[in-house]
Amino acid sequence: MTTIKAISFSSYGPADVLRPVEVPLPVPGPGQVRIAVRCAGVNPLDHKLRSGAMAGTFPLELPHVPGVEASGLVEAVGEGVTQVRAGDAVFGRTVTGAYAEQALAREDQVVIKPVSLAWEEAAALPVAAETARRVMELLDLGDGETLLVHGAAGGVGTLAVQFARARGVRVIGTASESNHAYLRGLGAIPVTYGQGLAERVREAAAPGRVDAALDAVGKGDAVWVSVEVTGGADRVVSIADAEGARLHGARFSSGGREVRPVPALNEALALHEAGLLQLPVHRLYRLEEAADAHRESEHGHLTGKIVLAVA
Missing domain, CATH: 3.90.180.10 (Medium-chain alcohol dehydrogenases, catalytic domain)
Known part of the structure; x- marks a missing residue:
């Protein structure tokens, strides 16, 4: 051949x-x-x-x-x-x-x-897992904090929710209403996109606050809402809206050409072995x-x- x-x-x-x-x-x-x-x-x-x-x-x-x-x-x-x-x-x-x-x-x-991981499931993991873990490190999330994830039902969002929950982080995830049950199954608190999002996020976070945010959508006002509800741009990362991140002083992370997928894949495999991984x-x-x-x-x-x- x-x-x-x-x-x-x-x-x-x-x-x-x-x-x-x-x-x-x-x-x-x-x-x-x-x-x-x-x-x-x-x-x-x-x-x-x-x-x-x-x-x-x-x-x-x-x-x-x-x-x-x-x-x-x-x-x-x-x-x-x-x-x-x-x-x-x-x-x-x-x-x-x-x-x-x-x-x-x-x-x-x-x-x-591993034999227990299907070919299609394995192929879906590398980019989503590496990106989600990279953002977890950038945001320096810890036990008891609250993370807002825009696009929480997508590939990166799904892994970000699970990696965050494994760290003891409370997660609020934006998604269309048809995906709310799915997000609840991941342990996230779902909220709907659209007008009034910041207010809905604050209600979901009550009585606490939103400590950090990940924009995995890159559309609309996700970055602005993230800065608004966290009270600043220091712990807001977008992987999908470089211009929005620049305008609002948040960070944009693309990973560049030198990515490190293996630590993220090992973290995902640990969840899989525990019967907890969903993608x-x-x-x-x-x-x-x-x-x-x-x-x-x-x-x-x-x-x-x-x-x-x-x-």
Whole structure:
């Protein structure tokens, strides 16, 4: 086999620019592993890059195969790899596009997948878990504090709620009313989006206060409301609205190109082993349905993550 099937785009644009292609079989370099991809996670970053919305910040070499997280079997290893071997089931961040039959990953960015964790569940975890844990560290949350999470039913929001609850943090989560029962099941106090949000959040926090906030939505006045209810911008982080964060003095965190998923994945696996981890797969699409997956991702209001079944 010298080529593999993948999904690629050769120009920025709407979801229709995604096309099935044949690309060369990637060869693992030093410290890298090649994964026969079973499932690939779909993230908002994927459609933002595809649309060209982030071309000024993250220009791509086109054509480009999307996808930064996957689960699958290690098929080959590069020089110096010692922690995993061919045949191991793994999941984590990838360095080549995960919307493909084979993808490369750094050895230090994948972990072994337990049999009890489904392929699609594993592929949904890396980005959401790393982002949620990074924000927990930035906000320095402790036992007895209260955290507001905007978009609490989404992939990052779901993990943020669970990581916070495991730290003894009280969580208020914004979501559409259809997701309120889901948030209660995670241990969060749900509130509805829209006009009067700040008042509803304060009522949910009573008799205490809101100590910190995470904006995982990037729409509307989430950052402003967060600053308003926490009483300042010091402990407000957005992962989705850089401009809103700048305007209101809050922090914006994208993780940059050097992310550290393994500590977050280990934390998620500890919850899984305890029977406490929840990250629903909102919908499982076939690889060739990647354009439909992007359209649904752009629409938002998801419960959990969208995942592509590759093999």
